Amino acid sequence: MRWDELEEEPCSMARTIGVIGDRWTLLILRECFLRTRRFEGFQSALGITRHLLAERLKKLVRQGVLRRIPYQESPKRHEYILTQKGLDLYPIMMALVHWGDTHMVDERGRPLLHQHRKCGKNFDPVMVCSECGEPLLAKEVHTHPGPGARSTPAIEAPEKPKAKARRSAA
Amino acid sequence: MRWDELEEEPCSMARTIGVIGDRWTLLILRECFLRTRRFEGFQSALGITRHLLAERLKKLVRQGVLRRIPYQESPKRHEYILTQKGLDLYPIMMALVHWGDTHMVDERGRPLLHQHRKCGKNFDPVMVCSECGEPLLAKEVHTHPGPGARSTPAIEAPEKPKAKARRSAA
């Protein structure tokens, strides 16, 4: 599987991964949500090579996650801001942060706290069902093919069924 | 920044990215949630090279995301199952899927639907505040340093403040 093929797979997760599923891209997006907008800002905050940064920004713009808008004329300069498509990545970012907060903190505790302006409290993000509002657990979710399904969510497995496979615990 | 440094950064998101932030790892985890457990299963579903697969599985086990448990003795065989730490990645997976469902579907529609056993309906995952239950919007969240903070969530930016930086739109 080549990486540009990811976006054509009949799996929403694979397609998302094709857009944002590499380490530098995720870190660039973190910076975006922390209000970094400019090339130098990303570069010095992350220590990414300028070459890669330029490439990743270009890709994010191409994908519609960032918009490149001019902020001055004399020497033409642009800054990168999140589009709505980009802002919609927020739950992914929060889910990543929350898992780290839960499983990767050291004795010092969380590096960052999040306060909800609406209620004023520090909070954790919780993922709930859009229909009944209950928190989602993997075991309570059943997955089935939708209209855009092809065969399997993953690549078609050859699975040549010769020999009746002695399996002790299938 | 080298990749093993990511896990030491004072940023929960960077640490999470250090564990699961590459394309193959995310796809392997997708398969885990689709109940794949064995080496051959991952390999044929994903088309990943066996070399990389072995390495990624080893890393996920080392990180406590997967547990490697024997399922037969004669030729020793093991399978990889999600630990609780691994199961806790579910909101991340769902957030990735949901973004793809929202922004990356073609005319055919969603490849996969999710049904919540509790309420019986097909649903979307929604991220809400643990304190007030309201859906989270990036603009309504204020971020501030926690007990584990060092200086900035990212790497310390040198930011040598010579010359008073003519910035038209900072």
Add this chain to the structure above:
DNA sequence: CCTTATAGTTCTAAAATCGAACTGTCAAAT
């Protein structure tokens, strides 16, 4: 004229990944 700020591009070396073959164990089939 020289330096600084910003936003890239170019180039070579190093690291990661691919692709394919190979190892080893055991059961089942011939």
Add this chain to the structure above:
DNA sequence: ATTTGACAGTTCGATTTTAGAACTATAAGG
């Protein structure tokens, strides 16, 4: 008894990506 096939990896040379550093370009300021 030998071959075949399933399974779970390991090894290795070729290709692709990434790192690291230098270079280009435009304009302001001293």
